[in-house]
Amino acid sequence: MAAKIVVKDLSFSYNHQRVLSAVNLMVEADSILGIMGPAKSGKTTLLRIFNRLCDLIPHVRIEGEVFLDGENILRPGLNVDRLRKRVGMVFDKPVPLPRSIFENLAYGPRLHGIKDKKRLEELVERSLRLAQLWDEVKDRLNESAMKLSGGQQQRLCIARTLAMEPEVILLDEPTYGLDPISTLKIEQTLQSLKESYTIVLVSNNTWQVARTTDNVAFLLMGELIEYGSTHEIFTVPKDKRTDDYISGRFG
Amino acid sequence: MKEKLIEKTLMLLAFSAIGALLLMAVFIFKEGMPIIFKVGIKNFLFSTHWAPTKGHFGVSSMIVSSLFVTIGAMIIGVPLALACAITLAEFAPQRVTVILKPTIELLAGIPSVVYGFLGVVLLVPLIRDYLGGPGLSLLAASIILAIMILPTITSISIDAIKAVPYSYKEGSLALGATHWQTIRMVILKAARSGIITAIILGMARAIGETMAVIMVAGNALRLPQSPLSPVRTLTSNIALEMGYAAGDHRAALFATGIVLFVFIMVFNVSANIITKRWRRE
Amino acid sequence: MAKRINPLMLQRIVKAQLWSLTGFTIGILFFIIFFISIKGLPQITLEFLTSNPVDMGRSGGIFSTIVCTLYLIFVSLMIAMPLGVGAAIYLTEYTRESRLTHIIRFGTECLAGIPSIIMGLFGFAFFVMALGLGWSILSGGMTMSIMLLPTIIRTTEESIKAVPYELREVSFSLGVTRWQTVTKVVLPSALPGIVTGIVLGIARCIEETAVIIFTVGSSLRLPESFFDSGRTMAVHFYILAREGISMPNAYGTAAILILSILFINLSAYYLARQFLKKIC
Numbered sequence: 001m002a003a004k005i006v007v008k009d010l011s012f013s014y015n016h017q018r019v020l021s022a023v024n025l026m027v028e029a030d031s032i033l034g035i036m037g038p039a040k041s042g043k044t045t046l047l048r049i050f051n052r053l054c055d056l057i058p059h060v061r062i063e064g065e066v067f068l069d070g071e072n073i074l075r076p077g078l079n080v081d082r083l084r085k086r087v088g089m090v091f092d093k094p095v096p097l098p099r100s101i102f103e104n105l106a107y108g109p110r111l112h113g114i115k116d117k118k119r120l121e122e123l124v125e126r127s128l129r130l131a132q133l134w135d136e137v138k139d140r141l142n143e144s145a146m147k148l149s150g151g152q153q154q155r156l157c158i159a160r161t162l163a164m165e166p167e168v169i170l171l172d173e174p175t176y177g178l179d180p181i182s183t184l185k186i187e188q189t190l191q192s193l194k195e196s197y198t199i200v201l202v203s204n205n206t207w208q209v210a211r212t213t214d215n216v217a218f219l220l221m222g223e224l225i226e227y228g229s230t231h232e233i234f235t236v237p238k239d240k241r242t243d244d245y246i247s248g249r250f251g
Numbered sequence: 252m253k254e255k256l257i258e259k260t261l262m263l264l265a266f267s268a269i270g271a272l273l274l275m276a277v278f279i280f281k282e283g284m285p286i287i288f289k290v291g292i293k294n295f296l297f298s299t300h301w302a303p304t305k306g307h308f309g310v311s312s313m314i315v316s317s318l319f320v321t322i323g324a325m326i327i328g329v330p331l332a333l334a335c336a337i338t339l340a341e342f343a344p345q346r347v348t349v350i351l352k353p354t355i356e357l358l359a360g361i362p363s364v365v366y367g368f369l370g371v372v373l374l375v376p377l378i379r380d381y382l383g384g385p386g387l388s389l390l391a392a393s394i395i396l397a398i399m400i401l402p403t404i405t406s407i408s409i410d411a412i413k414a415v416p417y418s419y420k421e422g423s424l425a426l427g428a429t430h431w432q433t434i435r436m437v438i439l440k441a442a443r444s445g446i447i448t449a450i451i452l453g454m455a456r457a458i459g460e461t462m463a464v465i466m467v468a469g470n471a472l473r474l475p476q477s478p479l480s481p482v483r484t485l486t487s488n489i490a491l492e493m494g495y496a497a498g499d500h501r502a503a504l505f506a507t508g509i510v511l512f513v514f515i516m517v518f519n520v521s522a523n524i525i526t527k528r529w530r531r532e
Numbered sequence: 533m534a535k536r537i538n539p540l541m542l543q544r545i546v547k548a549q550l551w552s553l554t555g556f557t558i559g560i561l562f563f564i565i566f567f568i569s570i571k572g573l574p575q576i577t578l579e580f581l582t583s584n585p586v587d588m589g590r591s592g593g594i595f596s597t598i599v600c601t602l603y604l605i606f607v608s609l610m611i612a613m614p615l616g617v618g619a620a621i622y623l624t625e626y627t628r629e630s631r632l633t634h635i636i637r638f639g640t641e642c643l644a645g646i647p648s649i650i651m652g653l654f655g656f657a658f659f660v661m662a663l664g665l666g667w668s669i670l671s672g673g674m675t676m677s678i679m680l681l682p683t684i685i686r687t688t689e690e691s692i693k694a695v696p697y698e699l700r701e702v703s704f705s706l707g708v709t710r711w712q713t714v715t716k717v718v719l720p721s722a723l724p725g726i727v728t729g730i731v732l733g734i735a736r737c738i739e740e741t742a743v744i745i746f747t748v749g750s751s752l753r754l755p756e757s758f759f760d761s762g763r764t765m766a767v768h769f770y771i772l773a774r775e776g777i778s779m780p781n782a783y784g785t786a787a788i789l790i791l792s793i794l795f796i797n798l799s800a801y802y803l804a805r806q807f808l809k810k811i812c
Contacts, residue, residue, distance in 0.1 A: 053705055058628050085707030095698040098721055108706035111716065157702075164706055257711045258626055264618030268685060269639025271678045275646070275654040282657050334553035342547060343554075351558065353801050358561050360793045362739035364770040365786050369564060371773070398560055405557075431543035452645070459647020461742045462770060486649045490742055493656070508653045512646075519645040523638060 004029040004168060004198040005050065010064035012045055012222075014057060019045045022064070023224045025217055027168075032190060032199040034213030034230065036206060038245070041219040043202045047170050050200065051087040052080045068168070085112060088161035092173040094153035096145035101137050104145045104156060105163045112164070123163050131159035132189050151182025158189060168198045175208065187212050206246050210234050218242050279512060283505030295506065301472055303492070303500040310507055312474045316389070316482035317458055317514075319475055320468065323393025324400060324457045329450055332401050336408035336446075341434055352409060359402035367466030370395040375467060384479030387469030392482070395463050400453035407452065411445020412438060448526045455518035459511065461486040485511045565790060572787025575780050581788075585752050589768060590778045594785055596754040600669065600762030603755055604748065605737045607673025608680055612733060615677070616684030617726060623685075624692045625714055644682035651679050652746035660747055667749030667761040675747045676740065680733040687732065691725020692718055724803045731800040735793050741766045765789055 005027035012020040020042045027033045035043045048054040049066060052073065065072050073083055085108075097104050105124040114120055124141070128134040133155040137148070145156055154174055161169055171190075175183040190199060190212055203209050209216055210230060217227045218239075226233060226242045237243045287295050290308045298309025335355060339348045370391055379386030415438050423433040439446070469481020470491060483491075489504050489511075496504055537545075579593060586592030619636075627633055655675030665671045695718050703713040719726070749761035750771060763771075765785055772782040 051705060053701065056701070056704070081707045081709050083707070084705055089705040091698065091701065091705075093698065095696070095702045097699060097702065097717060107703075107716070108708065111706075111708050111712050160702075160706070254709055254711055258622075261618050261622035261626055264615050265622040265636050267615045267619055268643050268678075268681045269636055271681065272639050272643045272646070274658070275650070275678075278654055278657050278662070279650065331553055331557055334550045335557050338550045338554040342550065351554075353797075354558060354561060357794065357797055358564075360735055360739065360797045361564060362741065362766050362769075362789055362793065364739075364741050364766055364773070365564070365568065365789060368769070368773045368782070368786065369567070373567075401557060429539045429543045431546050432539060455645050456647075459645075459649065461647065461649040466774060486647065486742075489649050489653065490745070493653075493746060505653060505657070508650050512650055515645055515647060515650070516642065519642045522645075523641060 002029045003027065004069065005200075006067040007046075008065040008067070010046075010049065010066060011062070012042070012049065012054070013061045014045075015059050018222055020049075020222045023219075023222075025224060025227060027198055027200060028215065029198050030194060030196065031214040032194050032201055032212055034209035034216045035200065035202045035219060036204070036209045036216060036245070037219035039204070040221075042222040043219055044172055046219070047089070047172055047200060047202050049074075050168070050170055051084045051089055052078075053084075053089065055080065085164055086166055087168040087170060088164050088166035089170040090154070090157050090161055090172065090174050092176045094150060094157050096148070096153050096156055098146060099144070100142045101145045101148070101156065102141040105160050108160065108164045123165075127159040127162040130162050130189070130193065131155045132185055133159055149182075151178050151185065154178060154182065154186060155189065158186070162193075166197070168200065169193065171199065171201045173203055173205075174201070175203075175205070183208070206248075210246075218245060220245070276512070279505055279508050282502060283507075283509045286499055286502040287506045287509070289499070296510075299474055301488075303496065303503050306499070308499075308503040308506070310485065310488070310510060312472060313483055313485045313488050313507065314510065316468075316475055317484040317486070317511075319389055320392045320396060320464065320482065320484055321454055321457045323389060323478065324396035325450065325454060327393060328397030328400050328453065328457075329404060331397070332404035332449075332453070333408060333446070335401070335405045336412060337434060337439075339405070340409045340412035341430070341438070348409075352406065355405050356402050358398070363399065363460060363463040364466070366395050366399055367463035370463065370467035378479070382479055384477075385469060385481055387467055387481050388479045389468065389475050389482045390478040392464050392468040392484070393478075395467055396457045396460055399460060399463060400456050403456055404449045404453040407449035408442070408446045411442040411449065414445065415441040444525050444528055448522045451518050451522040451525070455515055455522070458484075458514055458518070459486060461490050465490055485514075565794070568783065568786050568790050572783035572785075572790075575784030576787060580781075580784055584754060585768070585781075588777055589752070589772050589781055591781075594765060594768060594781070594788070596752060597763050597765045597768040597785075600748070600755050601738060601764040601766075603669045603758065603762065604672055604676065604744070604764055605734050607669055607758055608676035608737050609730060609733060611674060611677035612680040612684055613730060616681050616729070617688050619681075620685045620688035620692060621714055621719075624689055625710065625718065640682045640685055643678070644686075646679075648679070648740060648742040651675055652743040655743060655747035665759070667747065667751070668759045669748055669755055669762055670758045672744055672748035673758070675743050676737055679740070679743065680736060683732050683736070684726075684729040687729030688722065688726050691722040691728075694725065695721040724806055728800045728804045731796055731803065735796045735800075738764075738789065738792055738796070739766055740764075741770050745770075 003026045007023055007025040010020055010023045035046060037043050054060060062074060066074050097107060102124055105127055106120045109120060109123055125134060133152060136152060148156060175186050193199060201213060213230045216230045216233045218225045220241055226237060226239045233242060234246060295308055295310060297311050299312040300307040300309045339351055374391050374394060375386035378388060378391055419437050419441055420433055423437045464484050465487040468484060468487060470483040470487055471481035472483055475482045485507050489507050493504055581593060582595050583593035584596045585594060623633055655671060659665050659671035659674050660667060699717050700713055703717050744764050744767050750763045750767055751761040752763055755762040766789060769782055769785040769789060772778055
């Protein structure tokens with residue numbers, strides 16, 4: 001399979017503290033890569049480098065290279081707004097913008113120049129359907145997005161990312177704090193999305209990673225311990241620390 | 252490209268306030284300094300003889316009056332303001348505080364000319380009839396100013412008291428101290444810097460107030476002999492004579508402004524330093 | 533040695549004293565409002581509001597002073613709003629805390645502490661004389677706008693800071709630029725707070741006297757353009773009362789002043805509460 005993202009010798013420090021050290025990694029196109037590891041292992045930071053959201057943090061130092069379709073996205077002068085349009089992100093906490101459901105989805109596309117009302121409506125419907133939210137909200141698109149339940153809000157956030165028509169979707173513990181049914185729905189959504197999107201999923205939930213991903217990267221204290229196909233890692237891990245983690249011997 | 256332009260524009264706007272401040276300082280100093288040098292700094296600051304049309308420019312009686320009026324306002328206003336602040340922050344139920352704090356802040360919204368007017372029609376006759384003197388006096392100005400600075404001091408002090416960590420209070424109460432002992436020995440001590448800041452800002456407001464003071468202070472040009480004598484402050488001197496002043500006389504009014512400016516900056520800077528310490532604590 | 537007072541007894545005494553002082557303070561406020569209202573409200577008729585002052589204000593109404601006040605508010609806000617909101621956006625969204633922002637903030641705080649008489653002197657020396665604008669609503673508006681800047685910057689900054697950080701992250705993650713994020717997400721959420729600052733600015737324009745006398749002048753004519761001199765309600769009241777021209781008209785004007793300030797402050801307070809409710 002083709003590589004969508006290639007990470008080469010990536011190191012990241014914040015206030016002189018190493019968060020990631022010399023990570024090498026590959027994300028295959030149209031697949032789901034799971035990133036797992038205990039708290040503070042650098043998972044979220046790695047994710048936020050992929051769309052350069054790490055730029056918002058002061059006093060950081062990044063070394064190494066990250067290629068998206070062969071283009072180094074860490075090079076200075078890169079248009080980050082265009083990058084972020086290609087690489088969408090869903091956060092650990094659902095954050096609807098304080099406006100209607102429709103406006104939440106239309107927000108990004110509209111600011112990227114899609115003015116045609118009909119086109120926007122199509123885009124909104126398609127994205128909501130992909131996120132399996134359409135049936136629940138189709139009659140109240142003009143209601144405030146804040147009124148949705150937590151699970152619905154998170155699927156709204158996924159739909160909002162999809163409405164940008166990105167190539168890559170980053171998810172940072174998207175089911176954190178959600179009930180099992182909402183979690184299941186989101187996992188199903190991810191399965192159907194991977195046919196046409198490259199997905200990177202950060203999760204603390206080992207079982208979720210085992211259930212939904214194709215490949216897994218295991219991070220510990222900013223180091224990549226093991227990287228391989230999900231099947232391999234969960235059946236025959238090469239490193240003892242990986243084994244310890246998936247069998248629950250870490251905090 | 253467009254984003255960079257916006258950022259640069261916003262940065263310029265951010266400097267508007269400090270730019271205005273500098274421009275103001277430059278203009279007032281430019282207009283006022285020459286006359287100070289002409290009559291001599293010592294003469295200007297320490298002579299009580301102010302007869303601008305005859306070339307005498309001594310502002311010491313006004314400096315003294317301004318300070319006395321301000322100190323008087325603090326003596327009357329600070330206890331009242333602190334009483335309000337302690338009551339509202341510690342004794343009053345939350346529901347009552349939510350209503351009363353903005354009510355007291357409303358006092359700050361009443362135009363200063365209205366305070367001055369009320370001083371003239373209500374307070375001045377009282378002083379004249381019961382305490383003697385002309386009524387228009389240092390005392391009248393201090394009382395009116397005390398009421399005017401109440402909201403500033405009360406409101407900031409409430410915030411300072413409320414910022415004291417709850418654990419301090421719990422700790423003291425757990426040792427068997429009464430609520431009042433806790434307030435006096437623990438809470439007020441911890442909120443000290445904030446309260447001092449409030450008082451300094453109140454002082455700055457009092458020394459800078461003009462219209463209300465003009466109306467009730469009597470504006471006589473001499474050193475105050477008693478709380479009942481009429482006085483002229485730095486601010487009223489500027490406002491009273493600006494209308495017809497020209498030449499050196501006008502420059503001398505700007506020089507009066509410089510003296511006031513220096514006082515205010517000293518108050519502001521010290522309030523700023525103390526606030527910083529308060530935040531650090 | 534004197535007998536020690538029982539601490540609980542002492543507390544009861546102190547509490548009673550503090551409460552009575554607080555009651556006294558609040559009593560002053562209500563007394564002022566009632567006194568002015570009782571004396572002034574009977575003077576207020578439709579005619580008083582809609583006719584111009586006659587004979588230096590001895591008779592007639594206060595129409596021209598209302599118009600002048602409104603013009604002044606308009607000019608001051610038109611200048612202070614973009615400057616203040618822009619400055620606040622820069623301080624909150626475009627920089628991190630640094631020496632530069634400390635200097636800007638310190639300057640803004642100092643500006644807030646400058647007494648109106650010094651503002652008036654400056655406005656007179658700079659706008660009226662040096663720029664040759666004369667006594668005019670424009671001179672006064674520009675001077676007032678400097679006075680309003682700190683308040684507008686502070687209230688805007690506070691309300692922008694209250695907008696959850698996550699909203700910005702979401703917007704950035706959708707590839708939306710910083711400026712678009714500010715205008716589409718941050719400012720709409722911060723709007724009630726910004727409006728509070730503007731409302732407080734309006735109140736300041738209504739109550740200010742010293743600055744206005746020095747920069748707008750005290751002409752009683754109905755101002756026709758921003759280059760005309762004029763007399764605001766507060767200045768009119770000051771002159772009526774100080775020169776003893778007409779006590780009934782003075783009370784009437786004072787009542788209008790107090791009521792409008794009361795109304796404006798209450799609406800600012802209401803807006804601020806709405807804002808808090810929305811955020812929490």
